[in-house]
Amino acid sequence: MPGFHNGKSGLVRRVALAGTILSALGGAVRAEEGVNSLPFNLYGSPGLVDMPTAQVPPDATLAGTYAHFGGTSRTTLYFQILPRLSGTFRYSAIENFTANNGTLFDRSFDLRYQLLTETERRPSVVVGIQDFIGTGIYSGEYLVASKTVYPGLTLTGGLGWGRYGSYQPFGNMGTRPGKITNQGGLPEIDRFFRGDVAAFGGVSYSPNDRYTFKVEYSSDDYVDEVQRGTSKKSSPWNFGVDYRFKNGGQLSLYHVLGTEIGAQFTFVTNPKTLGVPGGTEPSGLPVAPRAPGSAADLGWTLDSQRSASVTASLKNLAAKEGLEVEGIDLQSNRVTVRLVNPKYGAPSQAFGRLARVMTRVMPASVEVFEIVPVVNGMAMSAVTFRRSDLERLEHDAANEMLARTNFGDGFGKAPPPDDGIYPKFTWAISPFVQLSVFDPDNPVRFDAGLRASAEYEITPNLIASGSITKKLTGNLDKVKRLDKSNLPRVRTDHARYSEEGDPAIEYLQLAHYGRPAKNVYSRVTLGYLEQMYAGASAELLWKPVNSRLALGAELNYIQRRDFDQLFGLQSMTTTDPVTGVKREIPNVNGHVSAYYAFGNGFHGQLDVGRYLAGDYGATVALDREFANGWRVGAYATFTDASFEDFGEGSFDKGIRFTMPLATFFGQPSRRRNDVLIQSLSRDGGARLNVNGRLYEQVRDYHKPDAVNSWGRFWR
Structure with a gap:
């Protein structure tokens, strides 16, 4: 999963990436005082300075960090998935790490699970797996215990493998495979808890709710960074101080490796406890009781x-x-x-x-x-x-x-x-921003401009809609490297669409929605369906009003649009710019889907079928949704396209967030902002982007979802 950048990468671009991700998720969040009661370390997880602790924040805690020390920058998103289980996504930039002294851009994922909760007599115990589907740059596992022995004073000790077992190991548990894989994106199970074992530990002290002082003994020897000249190390002792702001932010300063000075900013919020959006709107009318008789x-x-x-x-x-x-x-x-x-x-x-x-x-x-x-x-x-x-x-x-x-x-x-009442016509002009992150040559690319959209409801069920964009600035069209693909180029030509599509018709479609039978919903859409494809899309959904289960099917017939994104169409034959090999995009794709509301806000989705490039497989998604409309989730797609054919990243995956705009404005609204963070846009596992898919529209008014926010009934 790494990306290599030739030449020295400036700190400005890495700060831009951090700002893009963190501001998208936390810039306007009304963080609650007191939610950031635990310190987060340089890896963006609960910890001391570089080492983890067994402290666990409240369920549903969402944290974002940006850290920089020496030649390393790390941008991290942390989410407490369940009271004992958490996940972390990290994007790092390590200078002077490649063969030609370039910067390595790396993505990694972590999981932590609390084995034992803290009581008066025992410590909290957590097991963690770091960088478990990455390239192995930060690969490491640990078992750590933490105990608060006095108000504000916490002791931590643990055992580490991988990176956490690289300094002064005292034992060995088998042979650990080499660090950097060629593929990336695959779980490296044969490396878990293998190799040298070393001890780490530390202490943190919070004299009040604003400051935390930390000292640790690190078991990470920073072997690769020292060898490549990114960092210098003279001591295993690291020191840090955190300052917490009333709005949930945290500023940290560190002295690490005996030679480096570092800093970190952290924001922490909790969508579970933010409250249901709205609250400043006028109250509804009171009930008018009838007179007796x-x-x-x-x-x-x-x-x-x-x-x-x-x-x-x-x-x-x-x-x-x-x-x-x-x-x-x-x-x-x-x-x-x-x-x-x-x-x-x-x-x-x-x-x-x-x-x-x-x-x-x-x-x-x-x-x-x-x-x-x-x-x-x-x-x-x-x-x-x-x-x-x-x-x-x-x-x-x-x-x-x-x-x-x-x-x-x-x-x-x-x-x-x-x-x-019908027909109805509505229109709007608004700004738009299209983001592309994790391009190995430029971590952040974007286009920004104006979008004009309109909707004409001919009848309640027959709706014509579309939008046009005009770019004012941006660099999505500046991708210089030739992106090889061993599949039909169903998505990797996106830079050319951005370059030639200005102005561009994003979509222009006619959609019919219906109720063909009890518990059954339908959609048929014709026209220019998305940025790259025109055609026809048909969907059926079975969803009983009181059921947690829904089943659906979608069938699409597509034709590739011209690169200028106007009214023209082009051949379905694509040519790889590196090899010159021609490949055909199939006209037909589609999926059968199952949706299930597990309870406690968890929604699962399984899509099985044929993707745009003709590969067959399945997409698994799991989201946690809260009563206030916030949603945090992740997905992964696995198809019969080999990892070699897919290319960098091995398979399609990403994390996503939904933020109701009512959270920011204090007024009721059905508008929301969706943020998708993908590893890379590749051709394998790619799916057609169709407006108006049925499940999200339907489930909102069915009982399992409606009762989640029933506390607003009398508001």
Whole structure:
């Protein structure tokens, strides 16, 4: 997984990469005071200076660090996946590390697991595997124990292998294979806990909640860095001091290796405890209780003007709450409402606000309220309340109302939209930024400019949409190296698309969404589907409203677009710029998919099928989603394309984050920012990028997801 850069790499570009990743995830996060109670080391994990500790931050802690010392820079993202399990992604730059004294850019992943929690009598014990699918530059394993012996005073001791066993080893546990692999991206299981074993340890002291002082004895001899002149070492003793800011940031200064001065910045937040987005919006209308005995009055049913007045009042009050009522079926004891929710990221908040509005305008005889949320013309669920429960439980916990709420399939239950609502036309002009990270010749590339987008809803289910971009600045088109690929060039021509596509039609499509049967959803999309491909895409999804399981299938027929990203199409034959070999991109690709909500916010997805380059395989993804809309996840794709054919990185993988914009503005919003950090954009395991895939739209209004944010029902 390394990338080699000829010539000396400036610190500015590495700082740019760190800033890109850290600001994307933490720049606007409202960090909570006190979340950063543990120190993070130069590897971006809980630790002293360079050595790990067995301290474990709270569940769901998300931390980002940027560290620099000597000729080494490290940018790290840390996530506490479960109360005892954590994962780390690291991007490093090591100067003077290549044969021609160039800079080595390296990506690595770590896992840590807490074997024992700390008690009054025993220490916390953690086992860790560092750089376990990287190139082996930072490969090492450790078993470490930490114990707080006095408030603020923590002792740590451990055993290390690999890098952690390179200084003054006292034993040996078999033969450890060489450090640097040719492939990268593969788990090096035969190296785990093999080779020399050495001891490390240290102590940290926090006299208050702002400062932590640390000293450690390191078992890492920095053999390769010293041999190549990146660093100098004269002592195993390292020293550090941390200063924590009230907003969750941490600034650290270090003296390491006996010769080097280092510094590190850390931000820490916790999406689990940030709270549900919003909070500064006005409160919803209160419930209007009925007068005793009024529920028996059905006189209004004989007055057509009264019914029309009720409909108009409901639409007007709902609009003031930011909701769109498109149709109403009003009966003597029951009303069904067709709802479009453009505002609230928590569906429960939309349900609660509309239900309270309904208590204020519906005739007293109407006891049953049925709300059918509609997305792209598709009825999602039918959420049913009893009016008497709303009146009785308004001041009780939201869970009391949930226990009396019924979720059913919305198939065939949504009233038709009223006349005059469709067609609808919306448009927007906004800035855009396209990022490419981890290019071995330039860690950060980007294009920035303006995007004009529009959507024309011909009918509720038939939607024409598109967007055009105009680049104002950027360097995605400046890739100079010839990127060899042993597969059809389905993604590695991205630099040429960036170079010639200005202005560019990002996509221009006509999509039809439907409900062909109970529990079944459909999508058919035609047009210029994405930056590189036009064609047709069809999808079916089976998803019962109360089920955690969903099954789907997608079939695509594609044609490669011209590099200028306008209206032209080109041959499906690609030519490798290095070898001159021609390869055909298949026209047909697709997948069958399974989705499952495991509980505790974990969502899994498995896609099996044919990818753009014609390779067959599967993509496994796991995301953890929180009630406030934050999401942290990872994916990996394995296909029958050999690691040699795939090229650098061995297989497609990445980590991703979803940040609801309501977190930053304090107002309800369905808008969000998705951040994907990929190792490299290669041709193997590449998938078509289609707008409007069904699962994310559908699950939002089904019971397993809606109950996660039910605490917003009365907000």
